[in-house]
Amino acid sequence: MKKYITKRLLEIIPVLFIITFVVFVLMYHAGDPVAMMLPDEASQEDRENMREALGLNDPFIVQYGNFLKDISTGNFGESIRYNTQALPLVIERLPASFELAGVAMLVAILISIPLGIWSANKRNTVTDLFITGGSVLGKAMPNFWLGIMLILILAVNVQIFPVSGRGTLVHLVLPAITLGTSIAAEMTRLVRSSMLDTLGQDYIRTASSKGVPYFKVVVSHAFRNTLIPVITITTLQLSIVVSGSIITESVFQWPGLGLLLVQAVNARDMAVVQAAVFIIAILVIVVNLITDLIYVLIDPRIKYS
Amino acid sequence: MNLLEVKNLHTHFHTDRGLVPALNGVSFSIKKGEVLGIVGESGCGKSVTSLSILQLLGNKGKIEKGSIQFKGQELTTFTKKQMRKVRGDEISMIFQEPLTSLNPLIRVGKQIAETILLHRENYSKNQAKEHAIKMMKMVGIPQAEEKYSQYPHQLSGGMRQRIMIAIALACNPDLLIADEPTTALDVTIQEQILGLMKKIAHETGTSIIFITHDLGVVAEMVDRVIVMYSGQVVEENDVVSFFEAPKHPYSQGLINSTPAIDQGQKLEAIRGNVPAPANKPNGCPFHPRCPMASDICKTTVPKNTYFGKQEMVNCWLYDKEAKTS
Ligand SMILES: Nc1ncnc2c1ncn2[C@@H]1O[C@H](COP(=O)(O)OP(=O)(O)O)[C@@H](O)[C@H]1O
Ligand code: SF4
Ligand SMILES: [Mg+2]
Numbered sequence: 001m002k003k004y005i006t007k008r009l010l011e012i013i014p015v016l017f018i019i020t021f022v023v024f025v026l027m028y029h030a031g032d033p034v035a036m037m038l039p040d041e042a043s044q045e046d047r048e049n050m051r052e053a054l055g056l057n058d059p060f061i062v063q064y065g066n067f068l069k070d071i072s073t074g075n076f077g078e079s080i081r082y083n084t085q086a087l088p089l090v091i092e093r094l095p096a097s098f099e100l101a102g103v104a105m106l107v108a109i110l111i112s113i114p115l116g117i118w119s120a121n122k123r124n125t126v127t128d129l130f131i132t133g134g135s136v137l138g139k140a141m142p143n144f145w146l147g148i149m150l151i152l153i154l155a156v157n158v159q160i161f162p163v164s165g166r167g168t169l170v171h172l173v174l175p176a177i178t179l180g181t182s183i184a185a186e187m188t189r190l191v192r193s194s195m196l197d198t199l200g201q202d203y204i205r206t207a208s209s210k211g212v213p214y215f216k217v218v219v220s221h222a223f224r225n226t227l228i229p230v231i232t233i234t235t236l237q238l239s240i241v242v243s244g245s246i247i248t249e250s251v252f253q254w255p256g257l258g259l260l261l262v263q264a265v266n267a268r269d270m271a272v273v274q275a276a277v278f279i280i281a282i283l284v285i286v287v288n289l290i291t292d293l294i295y296v297l298i299d300p301r302i303k304y305s
Numbered sequence: 306m307n308l309l310e311v312k313n314l315h316t317h318f319h320t321d322r323g324l325v326p327a328l329n330g331v332s333f334s335i336k337k338g339e340v341l342g343i344v345g346e347s348g349c350g351k352s353v354t355s356l357s358i359l360q361l362l363g364n365k366g367k368i369e370k371g372s373i374q375f376k377g378q379e380l381t382t383f384t385k386k387q388m389r390k391v392r393g394d395e396i397s398m399i400f401q402e403p404l405t406s407l408n409p410l411i412r413v414g415k416q417i418a419e420t421i422l423l424h425r426e427n428y429s430k431n432q433a434k435e436h437a438i439k440m441m442k443m444v445g446i447p448q449a450e451e452k453y454s455q456y457p458h459q460l461s462g463g464m465r466q467r468i469m470i471a472i473a474l475a476c477n478p479d480l481l482i483a484d485e486p487t488t489a490l491d492v493t494i495q496e497q498i499l500g501l502m503k504k505i506a507h508e509t510g511t512s513i514i515f516i517t518h519d520l521g522v523v524a525e526m527v528d529r530v531i532v533m534y535s536g537q538v539v540e541e542n543d544v545v546s547f548f549e550a551p552k553h554p555y556s557q558g559l560i561n562s563t564p565a566i567d568q569g570q571k572l573e574a575i576r577g578n579v580p581a582p583a584n585k586p587n588g589c590p591f592h593p594r595c596p597m598a599s600d601i602c603k604t605t606v607p608k609n610t611y612f613g614k615q616e617m618v619n620c621w622l623y624d625k626e627a628k629t630s
Contacts, residue, residue, distance in 0.1 A: 123364075201405065202400060202402050202405040202406045203405065203406055203407055203408040203409070205361060205400070205406075206400065206406045206407065206408070206469070206472075207408065208361055208392070209359060209361055209392055209393060209397065209398045209400075210392060210393035210397070210419065210420045210423065210472060211389045211390065211391070211392035211393035211394060211420070211423050211424060212389075212393075212419070212423060213389060214385075221408055221411075224410050225408070225409070225410060298410065299409075299410060300409075300410065300456040300458070301409060301456070301458045
């Protein structure tokens with residue numbers, strides 16, 4: 001097990017290499033940062049000098065080499081908006097993002113697991129139809145639209161919740177609903193179909209033939225088996241959480257990593273964009289590793305070596 | 306008194322594609338300590354019969370008509386809770402697929418102990434564990450203490466079927482239903498499991514319904530045979546007369562097509578297939594495949610003809626004979 005974790009951690013290194021390369025290429029072609037950094041009245045000569053000073057006239061491979069050297073010490077360069085190091089700026093935003101994504105995820109899990117199980121057990125009834133229909137609706141609503149509607153209705157018309165920002169628990173409600181809805185919708189569908197599949201398995205019939213009460217059959221025999229595919233697919237759809245977070249944070253001006261990234265892209269604040277993309281990539285890798293380890297806890301058939 | 310008496314059982318499935326009348330008036334009984342074989346090709350309704358007894362038909366299946374008397378009680382009127390008390394305690398079941406019948410995420414020993422804890426409220430967890438290990442030893446699992454904590458995938462198919470048997474016998478049931486318990490196993494393992502089940506029948510006095518389509522297994526295991534065809538019992542006989550003088554043309558066909566029994570002779574497979582319940586032919590359901598079929602067979606369903614208490618055949622060929630004898 002330890003060996004497996006070490007191996008997985010080592011595997012992160014080449015992945016990071018590829019990410020740094022992609023990030024660098026994107027930024028390399030994204031446009032001239034000097035134009036954004038200098039005032040409009042700067043002369044052509046000033047611009048040239050600036051470019052030279054920043055190393056922007058070096059060949060691609062040299063620039064990439066310098067980039068790698070810098071980021072290996074945590075130096076992604078300075079933000080042109082904040083005039084401070086980019087990496088600390090990004091890391092500073094992590095707690096806000098974790099708070100929102102974590103609460104949204106928790107809400108989504110608490111809603112989707114019971115609903116998914118319930119609708120699977122009430123298959124083809126009105127209850128099932130409502131839950132399935134609701135999850136289709138939840139999935140069909142774009143995050144930004146839901147966010148704006150919630151703001152209009154519950155923050156502007158009826159002023160129950162703040163329009164934007166972070167601070168108290170009340171601030172968290174609307175963003176968490178916005179982000180949680182799409183995740184919950186997707187997960188409800190997953191739990192339902194996985195549960196249906198599990199309920200048709202032979203070992204469920206065996207449990208019933210032993211006299212296990214139906215509720216216990218579902219909870220202690222079917223549920224854990226249901227989770228395995230749910231976790232797999234949820235991990236695969238981690239992109240929903242990431243992109244959902246970016247949109248939700250923008251709509252609610254939630255001071256997390258997503259908002260920072262969007263603002264940095266708009267301002268061509270390359271150092272911050274690079275640092276943010278890099279950190280998001282690492283987070284995705286870590287979440288994948290953690291889910292692989294969760295499998296081992298749930299499924300004795302999986303042995304990593 | 307009979308331990309179990311099934312009378313005129315009709316079980317239907319209400320599926321999306323329409324009504325499936327799987328059982329159409331099944332009757333049979335089993336005495337205490339008896340081993341009853343149910344034979345017939347696949348699709349005849351053997352499994353549905355056993356699942357009907359335990360009322361494990363799922364949400365689509367329903368007992369439409371008939372009675373199931375067990376120890377003098379009418380099971381069809383039992384509530385869900387009453388049925389749960391019967392399952393695993395008084396009547397238990399072993400299924401065909403040892404590889405998929407155990408929960409892959411629960412230690413095998415726990416799956417035995419679970420049944421014990423469900424039905425023996427005065428047992429502590431430790432007592433249940435001890436009892437489970439005792440059961441594992443009884444069904445011939447070596448190193449039972451160690452195996453207790455293993456997961457199904459760590460055991461072979463034969464060992465898993467032994468675990469299933471241990472689960473089924475853990476509460477010392479009056480009736481054990483074994484639905485093709487050895488079909489999925491290879492021949493040597495099959496022999497071992499059959500040997501184990503014979504030992505159980507001998508030592509515990511548990512009545513066994515042994516479902517199989519393998520007549521070799523029937524010859525080895527059972528006291529009495531019922532033959533099912535298209536959701537009905539077409540012959541009931543003791544095992545010796547069944548092999549020596551099978552009455553129903555379908556029974557004769559089954560025996561003639563079984564290699565182990567009819568050595569040396571040329572095998573004659575019964576032509577055609579079991580009809581799907583929805584496309585049951587008129588008259589005798591076997592008539593399209595029956596070499597003895599006459600005109601009446603195509604139009605009118607034959608009546609049961611009884612010979613003594615325990616012999617029955619459902620075929621026009623015997624109708625007159627019964628009247629004269
Ligand atoms: N859950 C079900 N839904 C619909 N039809 C079923 C179901 N279970 C069994 N049947 C039908 O009932 C008939 C008898 O099946 P079964 O008892 O499993 O046969 P076997 O004798 O091989 O055990 C078959 O035609 C089968 O298609
Ligand atoms: S009733 Fe007729 S068709 Fe049916 S088994 Fe007897 S002889 Fe054959
Ligand atoms: Mg069957």
